[in-house]
Amino acid sequence: MVSAAAKQKVQTIIDENPVAVFSKSHCPHCRATKTTLSDLGAKFYVLELDQTDGGAELQDALTEISGQRTVPNIYISxxxxxxxxxxxxxxxxxxxxxxAAGAA
Incomplete structure (x- = not known):
């Protein structure tokens, strides 16, 4: 069971950032995503789930919100x-x- 606080934290990050990337620092797919966005000059928010207190629960909350368990988990607008x-x-x-998101 995911706590309401974890779900709220994830939703707030999604709501407050034109581009939000939920990532893990060691993940090559996450690195590719961050490189692609950087190369396009995008301003984006990254949360490294493996370097954040409660990251596993935040990942569980993401699964409930998006239906996607894996990282990177990307939101635009x-x-x-x-x-x-x-x-x-x-x-x-x-x-x-x-x-359109105001991130370029």
Whole structure:
């Protein structure tokens, strides 16, 4: 059972940031996502779940919110994008999505 506080923290991060990336520092897919966003000049919020107190519970909360257990777990304009392969598949749309989100 995920605590209401963990769910609220995740939802607040999603709501308050044009781009939110829930990541783990050792994950190569997460690194690829952060590189892609950086290369596009995007401003984005990253939460490294493996370096955050309660990261496992936050990941459980993300699973409940998005239905996705894996990282990276990416949101643009409060919409769940998916993981790195989903982000890479949208590469041609990303500049417009980031601009619309106010993150470019």
């Amino acid at each position: 409060q919409k769940h994008i998916g993981g790195n392969s989903d982000l890479q598949a949208k590469k041609s749309e990303l500049p417009a999505l980031l601009k």
